[in-house]
Amino acid sequence: MENTIELEYIQLEKIKNRISIFLDTNIWIDLAEKNDPMIAEVKTKLLNLSKEEKIFCPLDMSTFMEFHRQ
16 A cells, blocks of 8 residues: 555656646547658657656546547
């Protein structure tokens, strides 16, 4: 139990100053599967902003459940 609390604390510290960007299920699928220059540019920008610790893209419950069903 102690490790879980500490892990949650570490994760919160890691994202607390980042902007959260919630993506629609279709966007997640496009980012993963489409071979389109605009999608590739968006994916690169999202990845770079994430690496720079400026954003994170959490899954909301409805998106998670939709992926879980698939």
